[in-house]
Amino acid sequence: NPEEACKKFWSILRLIYVANPDDAEKIDWGRCHLPNERNLMKYWIGNILPSMQRVQFTAEKLADVKAPVLIIHGTKDRSAPYGGALDWSSMWPNVRLLTVENSAHAPWIESPEMVFDAITDFLEGK
Numbered sequence: 001n002p003e004e005a006c007k008k009f010w011s012i013l014r015l016i017y018v019a020n021p022d023d024a025e026k027i028d029w030g031r032c033h034l035p036n037e038r039n040l041m042k043y044w045i046g047n048i049l050p051s052m053q054r055v056q057f058t059a060e061k062l063a064d065v066k067a068p069v070l071i072i073h074g075t076k077d078r079s080a081p082y083g084g085a086l087d088w089s090s091m092w093p094n095v096r097l098l099t100v101e102n103s104a105h106a107p108w109i110e111s112p113e114m115v116f117d118a119i120t121d122f123l124e125g126k
Helices: 002-017 021-026 040-054 082-091 112-123
Strands: 069-074 095-100
Touching: 002 021, 069 082, 069 112, 082 095, 095 112
Parallel strands: 069 095
Antiparallel strands: none
16 A cells, blocks of 8 residues: 555654654654655655755855845754755855754754744844
């Protein structure tokens, strides 16, 4: 059953999105009934990943970006290591980096108040 296989996949994968395994139960993407979710890997491998690999951000290419940028990143992220956030924040001219200690790929799950307050402040121009 493709929907059940999708649910099983996400029940396992969600463990890498949080630093504290007890928080994994808070993640329920709830999308396995959608055909595109059940076929994600084919699309990921064929389209998304190659597209991401072609993107080459440099400080020179980003120097003219005027829009403010907010990066929120957990220090224990196993999907996108925290060092990437440091690299990105060093390249953008108008950037704010919120470091969420002891949080992984879904910092809003483990530190919701900190994350949502930062987003609110950012959107309000503070």
